[in-house]
Amino acid sequence: MIKVFFHPGTDIRTAIAQVMSSSNSVYRSLPAGTMPPQVIQYSAADLPLVQLGISSASVPETEVNDYVNNIVRTELQSKCGVAMTNPFGAKSRQITLDVNAPALIARGLSPSDLSNALAEQNLILPTGSVKVGSNEFDVTLNGAVTAIPRLADLPVRTVDGATTLVRDVATVRDGPAPTTTIARQNGERGILTSIFKIGRTSTLEVVEHVKNTIPRMLSLMPEGINMRLMFDQSLFVKAAIGNVLHEALIAAALTAAMLLLFLGNWRTTSIIAVSIPLSIMVSVIALYLLGETINLMTMGGLALAVGILVDDATVEIENIERQMLLGKNPHQAILDGAAEIAMPALVSTLCICIVFVPMFFLTGVARSLFVPMAEAVVFAMLASYILSRTLVPTLVLYVMSGHHGHLKQAPGNTLARGFQRLHRAFEAGFERFRGHYVVLVSHLLKHKLRYGSAILGFCLASLGLVPLLGQDLFPAVDAGQIRLHVRAPSGTRIEEMPQHIDAVEAVIRQIIPKDEIADLLDIIGGPYSTRNTLFGNSGTMDTADSEIMISLRPGEHRPSVEYIKALRAALPKQFPTLEFFFQPADQVSQTLNFGVPAPIDIQFIGGKPEEVMPQVLAFQHRLQQIHGIVDAHIYQRMNKPALELEMNRQQLQQMGLSARDVAQNLLLTLSGSMQTAPQFWLNPPTAIRSISG
Known part of the structure; x- marks a missing residue:
């Protein structure tokens, strides 16, 4: 397998055509029996969204494989943006x-x-x-x-x-045909195929398409064939986006409550609160026109902007109300109030937006991550300013005419009177706080050199914590999934591997409680097809390799890292002849690894393999002695018996x-x-x- 990486800005269509032309010209010189080369556009984000397991206790496995290749593949790939691997564990x-x-x-x-x-x-x-x-x-x-x-x-x-x-x-x-892979779902033999998305197709849309297509596929097959979705990544996406949306709604509610507490007027609070969802909607429309999607970064940007979206509208309404208190009629007060703060509000909005401009000059992965977030914030802020110049004055004219001022009339119901007392108590407390603050600031100004030096010294001293902070591109994500790679001695027959995996899974069930395990899936054997090799990042080489995927029940398990640490300590002691290493299970970490099995990939280039391998082994031994490095392993194996x-x-x-x-x-x-x-x-x-x- 050859992976070709292009510089940013390269026309990928022209590049693919040139690679295909070169590979076809070389194909004539390859040995007889060599399969024609396949050129596929690959992205680090081309990862399995869901695993589809097919099994049957009554239909022969060869017939199930025919149904998978002729019905399942045809039905699922009828939707644009859906791709599949060749089935694992199939008996053609x-x-x-x-x-x-x-x-x-x-x-x-x-x-x-x-x-x-x-x-x-x-x-x-x-x-x-x-x-x-x-x-x-x-x-x-x-x-x-x-x-x-x-x-x-x-x-x-x-x-x-x-x-x-x-x-x-x-x-x-x-x-x-002779067995090349074995797929087992919770200990039962079956067929497994991984489903991907290609291009800008939505993850949720692909998984929903698979779920809706399963009943139709089953109707085209004989009775006794079962289908089951496992390791559904859309659940993680839904939960992540749902959490961000939930926090954004809480932030909007708290912002509105804070405005109501400070302003003491539900009409002004309602006008300001309306600008929050409208600004977010405008930002979403702009993101759609630019081809962006609703993801963690865009949702995070919108959640970040919620608290500052109300600034323009708040200043606008407060200044209009001040003009009304001066005795002006509502129409003139709106015109004068809006004109006074037009330029300061614009400068303030642009100052917030300009902070995100440097993100547009990022390159590589950082650009893909942070530019959508910056776009979401900037579009929302600009929409907020435009709404403060158009919609907010209009609502003030219709909602606040004849009701300006802070609680001029005595409220008529108990709830309003209770809130009036709360607001007056808050204003009194805030006035006392402001008085103490004035005294404190006056004292600081009298001793500005002393306090200035102390603050500067504290800031410089805090820089000493920088070396103690870890550095990473993205924070660790606990998706409730674990991927364990198991390697037996080179040359082990595939028929011998299930008993090794059964023993390993028995230890896994001892460490992870039974009620916390949702699914246990293992794939034994190498990627027997070109397509599976292209889309695989498990590091599987031959029949002595196996991958065990563990799915924990959502919300009912301890942190995955604790189980990984326990398994990493227990498995090598009980199985000294086997090699174990863990791989990232969540989509974020797999994407950041650029399709390789580990976050750090070290390559030795040049020299004969028999001369380089001793140096590789010595280097691996030194890596294993470095604190913090785990699962250091050599991808290739040169000791297979022949x-x-x-x-x-x-x-x-x-x-x-x-x-x-x-x-x-x-x-x-x-x-x-x-x-x-x-x-x-x-x-x-x-x-x-x-x-x-």
């Missing part, structure tokens, strides 16, 4: 010829002869049409074998009138063979014909093709 249907080696040798045949015979006798080719007289007929030919048992009747070779059939040297078997076969080319030449014959027959025997000469069997009723060879 494969028509296999199990060679009878003694019978094959006795007839002087080789596996390549059997593969060539299958390719020549089972054809998926069109024929054409023929015109006879005044009619035109479509011509069909029984080139494709319609039933799997009939593959055994195909001729392989005829010698001296004796024909060798497939059944004489091999057995036709209809079953699953059997080396050496050919004697002279003896092969004497026997009438070549190195190509040996390599080709070895490939067919160990890996099948799919790599170099793919062959398929077409199922007539369903028109679904299966690999044969």
